[in-house]
């Protein structure tokens with residue numbers, strides 16, 4: 084029968100003193116050992132008698148009865164010691180046995196490891212101490228199907244018997260790639276066990292996890308007991324090894340020996356198959372493990388069982404159980420799957436959480452002086468808390484499309500925004516992908532609320548916008564450095580403690596799909612790398628934190644590898660499904676993760692430091708409710724974040740910079756759109772007497788007509804009524820609507836406006852050329868000549884007047900050259916570069932200093948400027964603003980009238 088020793092400090096194992104039920108288990112065990120000893124001695128005596136007396140009338144039947152009686156007694160004792168799942172036959176009959184009830188929390192586990200067969204027709208269960216009292220090891224590994232079944236049986240017994248969520252299981256299978264544990268899949272996934280380690284690196288990770296746990300246990304701790312619900316870590320770590328991976332040797336054996344020695348007080352237990360490995364001649368021998376019951380294969384498929392841990396022995400003579408043991412035959416796979424499904428759904432329920440549960444009851448009660456932290460989900464049954472602070476200043480988040488990255492970020496950001504007030508925390512949010520991840524922070528047409536912490540939000544951002552955000556963060560970092568220097572301190576925390584009046588919230592910049600910034604490996608990418616490196620290295624001292632998320636960091640890594648890897652500054656890695664790229668190459672913990680589960684690693688992705696976290700879905704109703712809570716609590720006068728939505732039309736009337744235009748402006752500007760920059764500043768050119776103060780819009784896109792419309796309307800607003808005269812020339816059909824709108828808007832601003840056709844334009848140029856040629860600044864009315872489709876007039880302008888020999892081009896060039904000083908400006912849209920060049924002549928268009936390039940290819944822009952280094956890629960809803968006066972090039976979203984882009988899309 085059973086053996087169970089008092090595990091004492093003498094062999095390095097745990098004391099029982101900390102266990103509930105210690106007395107009952109101990110005395111039951113003592114009784115069992117005594118019974119076993121008696122049985123053995125009776126058996127030995129009977130055998131002796133049989134040997135001595137057989138010829139003189141030995142009572143064989145009586146001896147057999149005696150053995151059977153003893154076996155029956157030992158069966159009774161064995162069943163009492165290993166009740167229910169711990170000792171029952173593992174067949175279909177036990178499918179409905181309740182789980183988690185046989186084993187009191189904290190009570191040492193006595194488990195059936197096999198059956199002893201003292202005589203042909205009788206048997207008794209062999210019970211050995213396990214979790215809470217010792218380890219188990221069998222020397223054959225799970226390549227032997229009987230051992231594989233045995234191992235599954237023991238694992239099933241212990242998991243079904245212990246209270247739910249008591250054990251975290253780390254599995255190792257160096258022989259069958261984890262197939263041994265396949266039937267446990269459902270439980271493994273829902274209880275977030277680490278993936279089965281199948282190679283040496285994986286084994287190292289498991290050993291490291293066990294050692295970390297041991298190192299973290301308080302000195303002199305009693306055996307771990309299951310914690311109440313809510314504890315982060317299950318009470319027991321069970322290292323379950325089906326076969327040691329190839330390459331395992333002395334180093335790993337001695338780590339196992341160390342774990343066997345020091346594990347029990349920290350709740351770490353071993354269930355090993357293939358240990359000790361077969362001894363090969365001339366090679367070192369694996370050490371016997373303390374606190375361990377060893378099963379050693381005998382020739383006939385049975386096993387010898389060692390004495391259990393502690394002072395008790397099975398017999399007075401030779402060590403170990405003197406009866407060979409058949410391994411417990413183990414359960415059918417269906418039984419394992421059935422029980423694991425049941426345990427798994429219960430584990431899922433325990434670990435489940437929702438978005439609202441991540442939010443604190445009261446808003447904005449925390450201080451960010453030492454960093455910011457929030458609950459992101461659950462780790463086991465406990466809360467998973469992540470921090471942006473000195474230890475983990477920046478995070479790297481990986482996950483393939485659909486893995487839940489956006490949801491994870493919403494969980495984190497709403498959690499932070501609910502704990503820290505806008506004085507403590509500000510958010511810079513940048514998303515490069517198509518989608519609306521960060522739209523949850525901004526007002527929309529149907530919901531005016533926003534998250535007050537959000538300063539800038541970029542949705543479907545351009546790389547240029549990303550660069551602008553990085554630049555503004557870098558400027559802020561420099562400002563903070565100066566403040567710190569002034570205050571004579573080196574840390575943000577010191578400044579904030581000493582000067583509570585200085586507003587210095589922690590800034591968290593989140594860049595989703597950040598790898599887009601580096602696509603192309605061009606000048607822009609290089610600038611972005613430089614800025615990111617600077618922010619990553621110095622940000623922590625100034626309270627600036629980065630969260631970079633991506634589907635992939637492949638490719639980006641190569642870029643960074645050119646200098647020192649920036650990722651070294653990102654100790655906290657979060658790998659979602661398919662996001663293993665953010666972990667160490669040898670760490671495959673994120674393979675096969677389901678949506679809603681993340682591997683969190685604070686050791687820059689090294690295997691062995693993984694934590695498995697479940698995060699809840701960010702459902703729209705909960706997110707909206709929380710946003711309204713935050714919005715209603717916003718400080719007085721709080722304004723919405725500066726939003727850049729890459730796909731959005733920019734209408735002049737929606738731009739405060741345009742609306743503010745009035746005759747009181749100091750200098751008139753032709754405004755043409757909004758710069759792709761933080762806050763979307765109004766983009767335009769000064770329009771004054773400086774030579775070149777004309778506007779040329781280039782490209783076939785009909786947006787050109789809208790740009791002229793906006794520029795003309797803006798200028799009309801900057802004159803007192805009647806102070807300007809507009810001559811509108813709608814020369815192409817595509818511009819008719821925009822030209823009509825221009826006439827209407829200019830007239831509404833109180834300015835004179837007339838429309839001319841191509842002949843009228845030719846005549847007007849002749850008249851204006853005379854005025855422009857006259858010296859001195861014209862006093863009075865400014866004239867704007869607004870030509871929609873100027874290329875359509877090229878032919879006519881090329882022709883010379885038979886009497887004066889002046890061509891329209893001559894007049895045009897005279898107007899361009901002398902116009903500004905005479906109060907005459909041209910605003911023209913040319914659809915092709917060749918006509919533009921022909922119209923403006925040998926100077927190459929130098930007379931027009933202000934250009935807006937629409938859909939011209941980069942090579943055309945290069946030839947126009949005589950500079951082929953300009954980084955320009957034509958794309959919808961973008962234009963390049965070129966100011967030759969100050970050599971400025973700015974990416975802009977050109978103004979359009981409402982619906983223009985939709986119309987273009989529909990037409991294409």
Ligand SMILES: Nc1ncnc2c1ncn2[C@@H]1O[C@H](COP(=O)(O)OP(=O)(O)OP(=O)(O)O)[C@@H](O)[C@H]1O
Nearest residue numbers: 482483484485486487488489490678679698699700
């Ligand atoms: N914890 C979760 N529980 C349940 N469903 C989730 C969870 N997290 C995400 N989901 C769901 O998975 C889907 C994808 O999530 P999400 O949009 O966050 O992925 P993503 O990685 O950002 O993908 P993409 O990069 O394509 O935008 C969504 O329908 C979301 O509701």
